[in-house]
Amino acid sequence: MMVRCFEGRSLPEVMERVWQEWGEEALILYTQRRRGLWGRLRRLPPVRVWAARLPSSGAGEEWKRAALRLEENLEWLTATLWGSAPKALFPEEVHLLWRCGVDMETARALSPPSLAFRGGLRERIAQRFTVTEGVSPRTRLAALVGPTGVGKTTTVAKIAALERFHRRRRVALVTVDVFRIGAVQQLETYARLMGLPFFVATTAEEARRCAQRAKEVADLVLVDTIGRNPRRQEHLQSLWELVQAMEPQEVHLTLPANGNDADLHMAAQHFQLFRPTSLLFTKLDEAIRPGVMLNVVHRFPLPISYLTTGQEVPEDIEVATPERLAEWILSPVLEGMLSEKGHGA
Known part of the structure; x- marks a missing residue:
């Protein structure tokens, strides 16, 4: 290598x-x-x-x-x-954070109040997060945007199921993802199974009309968008025109927790064009170093709305909380400790 x-x-x-x-x-x-x-x-x-x-x-x-x-x-x-080690952290904490994927810059922000302060790492991690408690009850239209392959379509279906069956809201689905093979059919199948109105738009004008019609028959409109390469600015701009035409009250920037730090940073930076109101992390069940989520939040301080943990609809989604995020960040170390105890027994 x-x-x-x-x-x-x-x-x-x-x-x-x-x-x-x-x-x-x-x-x-x-x-x-x-x-x-x-x-x-x-x-x-x-x-x-x-x-x-x-x-x-x-x-x-x-x-x-x-x-x-x-x-x-x-x-x-x-x-x-480079002399950049976070001196206020204890050596065991530094190594633990690195194993979980937390970078040096973010680790420095987790320094305790003083060297006499022992413990509370999970609490300090939890304090770095703010959350939205999911889609706001007052929101009429929310869109999911993000790079390719992060699971936006499945996540839209999961959120729709939560809102439809747990919060008892009337939900409609809109997709502008007409280029990926099978994308429209996939979301349309979810809509049919849940008995939800479904709309498809290919231009900004169609998107505007679909949003208006969807709001007439639903309390909440969820929009699925096509994944875009963050490095292709012209593609991002064309997608932004579609999303902007629908006047979303919430834009959830959807990122994979199993991504590497550099790719997530680049995606979060370029998707600022969409003025995201929150972050949404997918594929936590596949993440080897979930601390990258903390790195993203440190550089782009947005609240987190949802976490997804698998492919099952609607089971594998949860509304984000600071405590659960801290647990996920430290999960590689905690799982290792449990495994060692099991072998020791």
Whole structure:
């Protein structure tokens, strides 16, 4: 496995170089931003990204474990050399946070009030989150936006089921995802099973009319959108025109908890075009390092609406709470402790 450091002026610029040179064989290990006068005086590139190139035959479980170990060791090394280790945190907390996917910048924000303060890491993590308690009862139209493959269509169906059967609201579904094969049929099937009105729009004018008609027959309109590549600004702009035409009161930026830190940062940054009102994290059941959620919230301080934990509709969704988020962030370590106890017994 080859490891290399890429440098540049911005994270999107560096990530573009990584994908151009290594493509899908690239595995992002760590990202870092230079700060301080010394770097500016020497005119050093402010962004560094360490990436590994996996064998073309694919990465098996052994390669993945090796990459994670390498990432942890690399973070420890760079933190020491750059003097960026969060000094107010206890060593065991620092290592625990890294194992969960929390980066150095975010870890510093979790420092306790004083070195005499022992414990309360879960409480400190919970305090970093704000939540929305799901879709507001006053909201008439809410849209889900995000990159490709994050599970927006299934999540729209899950939210619709929650609102329809638990909150007893009249719900209608609208989709503008007419390009992905089977997307319309998938959401239409969910709508039929739940007895919900269903609308399809392909242009901004159609989207505006569909939103108006849906509001006439429902208390809440949920909009499913096509996934877009965050690096294709023209595609994001065309989708924004569709979403804006419906005048959503809520926009849920949907991101996968099993994504890597650099990709999530880039997606969250580019999707600010949609003026998201909240974050929604999917695929928590597949996340090896769920601490990336905390990294996103640290850089983009938005409340969190929902968490999804599987493919089942409507079971695998929950309204986010700070306590549950803290549990998920620490789940890799907690599961490891339980496993060790089980083997010890």
